[in-house]
Amino acid sequence: MNDAQPVKKTSRIQLRNRKLILEAALEVFSQHGYRGATLDQIAVEAGLSKPNILYYFDGKEDIHVTLLNQLMDIWLAPLREIDPQGDPLKEVLRYVQRKLEMSRDLPRESRLFANEVLQGAPRMVPHLETVLKPLVDETATLIKRWVAAGKLAPVDPRHLLFSIWATTQHYADFDAQVQVLMGDAPVYEGASAHLDRMFRRLLAP
Amino acid sequence: MNDAQPVKKTSRIQLRNRKLILEAALEVFSQHGYRGATLDQIAVEAGLSKPNILYYFDGKEDIHVTLLNQLMDIWLAPLREIDPQGDPLKEVLRYVQRKLEMSRDLPRESRLFANEVLQGAPRMVPHLETVLKPLVDETATLIKRWVAAGKLAPVDPRHLLFSIWATTQHYADFDAQVQVLMGDAPVYEGASAHLDRMFRRLLAP
Amino acid sequence: MNDAQPVKKTSRIQLRNRKLILEAALEVFSQHGYRGATLDQIAVEAGLSKPNILYYFDGKEDIHVTLLNQLMDIWLAPLREIDPQGDPLKEVLRYVQRKLEMSRDLPRESRLFANEVLQGAPRMVPHLETVLKPLVDETATLIKRWVAAGKLAPVDPRHLLFSIWATTQHYADFDAQVQVLMGDAPVYEGASAHLDRMFRRLLAP
Amino acid sequence: MNDAQPVKKTSRIQLRNRKLILEAALEVFSQHGYRGATLDQIAVEAGLSKPNILYYFDGKEDIHVTLLNQLMDIWLAPLREIDPQGDPLKEVLRYVQRKLEMSRDLPRESRLFANEVLQGAPRMVPHLETVLKPLVDETATLIKRWVAAGKLAPVDPRHLLFSIWATTQHYADFDAQVQVLMGDAPVYEGASAHLDRMFRRLLAP
DNA sequence: CATGAATGAGACTTCATTCAT
DNA sequence: CATGAATGAAGTCTCATTCAT
Numbered sequence: 001m002n003d004a005q006p007v008k009k010t011s012r013i014q015l016r017n018r019k020l021i022l023e024a025a026l027e028v029f030s031q032h033g034y035r036g037a038t039l040d041q042i043a044v045e046a047g048l049s050k051p052n053i054l055y056y057f058d059g060k061e062d063i064h065v066t067l068l069n070q071l072m073d074i075w076l077a078p079l080r081e082i083d084p085q086g087d088p089l090k091e092v093l094r095y096v097q098r099k100l101e102m103s104r105d106l107p108r109e110s111r112l113f114a115n116e117v118l119q120g121a122p123r124m125v126p127h128l129e130t131v132l133k134p135l136v137d138e139t140a141t142l143i144k145r146w147v148a149a150g151k152l153a154p155v156d157p158r159h160l161l162f163s164i165w166a167t168t169q170h171y172a173d174f175d176a177q178v179q180v181l182m183g184d185a186p187v188y189e190g191a192s193a194h195l196d197r198m199f200r201r202l203l204a205p
Numbered sequence: 206m207n208d209a210q211p212v213k214k215t216s217r218i219q220l221r222n223r224k225l226i227l228e229a230a231l232e233v234f235s236q237h238g239y240r241g242a243t244l245d246q247i248a249v250e251a252g253l254s255k256p257n258i259l260y261y262f263d264g265k266e267d268i269h270v271t272l273l274n275q276l277m278d279i280w281l282a283p284l285r286e287i288d289p290q291g292d293p294l295k296e297v298l299r300y301v302q303r304k305l306e307m308s309r310d311l312p313r314e315s316r317l318f319a320n321e322v323l324q325g326a327p328r329m330v331p332h333l334e335t336v337l338k339p340l341v342d343e344t345a346t347l348i349k350r351w352v353a354a355g356k357l358a359p360v361d362p363r364h365l366l367f368s369i370w371a372t373t374q375h376y377a378d379f380d381a382q383v384q385v386l387m388g389d390a391p392v393y394e395g396a397s398a399h400l401d402r403m404f405r406r407l408l409a410p
Numbered sequence: 411m412n413d414a415q416p417v418k419k420t421s422r423i424q425l426r427n428r429k430l431i432l433e434a435a436l437e438v439f440s441q442h443g444y445r446g447a448t449l450d451q452i453a454v455e456a457g458l459s460k461p462n463i464l465y466y467f468d469g470k471e472d473i474h475v476t477l478l479n480q481l482m483d484i485w486l487a488p489l490r491e492i493d494p495q496g497d498p499l500k501e502v503l504r505y506v507q508r509k510l511e512m513s514r515d516l517p518r519e520s521r522l523f524a525n526e527v528l529q530g531a532p533r534m535v536p537h538l539e540t541v542l543k544p545l546v547d548e549t550a551t552l553i554k555r556w557v558a559a560g561k562l563a564p565v566d567p568r569h570l571l572f573s574i575w576a577t578t579q580h581y582a583d584f585d586a587q588v589q590v591l592m593g594d595a596p597v598y599e600g601a602s603a604h605l606d607r608m609f610r611r612l613l614a615p
Numbered sequence: 616m617n618d619a620q621p622v623k624k625t626s627r628i629q630l631r632n633r634k635l636i637l638e639a640a641l642e643v644f645s646q647h648g649y650r651g652a653t654l655d656q657i658a659v660e661a662g663l664s665k666p667n668i669l670y671y672f673d674g675k676e677d678i679h680v681t682l683l684n685q686l687m688d689i690w691l692a693p694l695r696e697i698d699p700q701g702d703p704l705k706e707v708l709r710y711v712q713r714k715l716e717m718s719r720d721l722p723r724e725s726r727l728f729a730n731e732v733l734q735g736a737p738r739m740v741p742h743l744e745t746v747l748k749p750l751v752d753e754t755a756t757l758i759k760r761w762v763a764a765g766k767l768a769p770v771d772p773r774h775l776l777f778s779i780w781a782t783t784q785h786y787a788d789f790d791a792q793v794q795v796l797m798g799d800a801p802v803y804e805g806a807s808a809h810l811d812r813m814f815r816r817l818l819a820p
Numbered sequence: 821c822a823t824g825a826a827t828g829a830g831a832c833t834t835c836a837t838t839c840a841t
Numbered sequence: 842c843a844t845g846a847a848t849g850a851a852g853t854c855t856c857a858t859t860c861a862t
Binding site: 011013014017048049050051052055056 | 845846847848849
Binding site: 469 | 834837838839
């Protein structure tokens with residue numbers, strides 16, 4: 001009957017509320033995980049009623065998936081910024097620092113992602129395969145070329161990436177433990193220096 | 206809270222069933238997280254009835270806490286095995302390999318722990334402070350001594366430990382992602398060589 | 411309740427939209443029943459927005475009642491057409507055929523009505539008493555007169571009407587079952603012949 | 616792990632409560648339809664708590680399906696009792712009376728069935744095809760044989776069955792309307808006589 | 821030691837209706 | 842005349858826990 005697609009005009013309010021909800025959901029999901037989070041919490045955090053949340057999203061899972069997909073773009077940005085024309089060592093070390101900054105500035109995003117992968121990434125495997133894998137493959141090729149050209153010490157590109165991700169995100173994901181062990185001491189300054197030295201020593205040709 | 210411990214005579218069956226339950230709970234909790242896990246799943250996995258589970262433990266949380274505390278002993282064993290009299294570089298590199306082996310052989314334990322810390326370690330902070338922190342402080346002192354003696358390259362001991370934990374546990378905690386990116390390629394062989402080189406370069410004086 | 415009728419100027423658009431809504435509601439109500447139908451479905455079916463629907467009707471129930479009342483007029487038309495001056499047998503048999511045709515051509519109306527009566531006709535009893543009953547009483551009197559005059563075989567007029575209604579509407583109301591049992595065979599041709607013979611034999615003096 | 620099928624020992628209580636629930640559900644479903652019925656109503660009617668209802672059945676639909684399947688057996692019993700060796704006319708007329716009695720004594724079952732078929736029998740088509748159709752096919756063959764043998768007047772067996780079902784069940788399904796039109800007059804006596812005469816005239820050879 | 825039975829609290833979701841423009 | 846936004850009430854279902862044997 002009505003073939004006209006209901007091209008939802010995303011009005012000002014629409015945009016604002018969707019943002020409000022996603023922001024609230026990020027807070028709640030990253031803290032309690034998917035199952036641990038409740039729509040009630042998200043609604044309160046967003047300052048909206050529960051049914052109103054469901055007016056903007058199709059359900060709890062829809063919010064979660066939307067969040068994860070949005071996240072991936074932000075999350076992979078630094079990897080995309082590695083300049084194939086740049087100085088190899090400098091490029092990689094800059095990537096490490098960028099990742100560490102993200103860990104410091106966007107810890108909720110890091111935890112949201114960790115939560116999801118930790119449970120087998122049930123809602124993300126497709127995305128990982130279509131978006132992350134090609135990008136990683138490409139980066140691996142680049143690093144191999146750099147190694148072959150003698151610009152970097154020999155290293156397995158994928159394990160290198162794992163190490164970078166693991167060490168940088170650790171400060172966000174395992175923050176509770178870091179807090180206990182570091183007390184009041186500043187964390188990120190030391191981390192920055194430590195990681196810079198570690199990866200510099202690993203990769204300096 | 207309830208200090209009046211019901212001095213249960215721990216019979217043979219008691220012990221067996223407690224073990225069954227904890228084993229089942231490890232499986233379920235590590236896969237779905239605390240909130241995502243249900244007593245039903247644990248009961249089925251353990252082959253016991255739900256009320257029977259609650260005969261052995263005071264509730265869901267009790268099982269979880271017991272599991273986490275038990276885990277910590279296993280988890281910290283390699284750290285305790287570092288020999289202050291041994292060769293510093295060798296000792297640390299051995300620790301890295303031990304941790305990597307644990308990640309491979311006990312991934313559920315790793316994920317259980319990660320899940321908990323990720324959510325702020327609400328049920329573990331006391332344990333972390335009383336058990337983990339002193340041990341880490343002690344190890345940090347040892348490493349500092351080694352560094353001062355010129356046996357290791359200068360390094361912040363705590364950030365070193367973080368890097369070791371992060372890189373080794375990554376293979377268990379982020380397994381879903383590693384699988385996607387590594388495909389059928391063997392993972393642990395490469396990881397072992399990579400981490401050995403990385404920490405050797407970092408620490409060789 | 412609210413006697414202050416909001417004397418709506420029934421413009422062209424008004425009329426068109428009311429018709430659109432009632433047509434959509436007929437479709438939806440007859441398929442899912444009163445409780446099973448939703449305003450959303452009706453709105454989509456009518457190509458109008460939900461609040462707009464409520465601009466034309468006071469609520470879900472209002473639409474339903476309006477529909478039922480409208481229906482009754484159509485539904486009872488054949489009964490009103492029975493000609494007291496006509497040939498008794500011919501008149502009744504023609505009525506049977508007219509009802510069967512309505513069952514074939516207006517199955518949604520039949521089901522809507524059936525749905526309502528099936529659930530005790532909560533929204534229709536008054537209408538039944540004030541409109542249907544007098545008409546049936548009148549028709550019963552007519553049939554009794556015809557029987558008394560020897561123009562029809564002795565028959566209880568009300569049970570006769572029940573039988574006519576039941577057998578003709580069955581093809582609309584129990585269509586799902588008829589489909590299963592008749593397969594691809596044509597239904598209404600056989601039904602027409604069968605019912606004609608049945609009521610002819612019953613009533614031929 | 617546990618291969619032993621959990622052969623739910625249907626204890627005394629189990630049996631009693633399942634019966635209680637089905638009885639309550641029959642009452643509620645037959646009155647309000649599937650969608651119109653609520654677990655709350657069923658729970659109250661059964662005198663059990665809502666979660667307890669769900670301890671015995673997997674959900675609303677499970678109750679409904681169970682009810683419908685049970686019903687079919689009762690419902691088709693009279694059809695199965697038609698004796699191929701008996702006197703044709705007598706057998707069919709007895710069937711009519713048995714169906715009419717069921718309409719009088721089990722009106723809720725009749726309405727439950729009508730409700731379901733009216734909405735397209737979404738939960739019953741398979742059952743209709745595998746259970747009802749073969750039985751009807753068989754009966755149709757029998758009737759055809761009787762007609763061919765001159766024991767019954769020529770009649771389409773399926774339309775005959777439709778007419779029997781329609782006219783007898785009408786008194787249960789359209790009871791609300793029958794009540795309005797018959798007032799205090801006894802219904803089933805007249806119906807019995809009327810239907811007996813109608814089908815006798817139709818079928819007498 | 822063990823379990824079938826039961827439930828209160830709370831989770832997600834639907835929907836008729838109202839609000840505000 | 843029309844609609845995007847919002848919500849209270851209610852519905853189905855889950856789950857940790859308790860009861861009673």
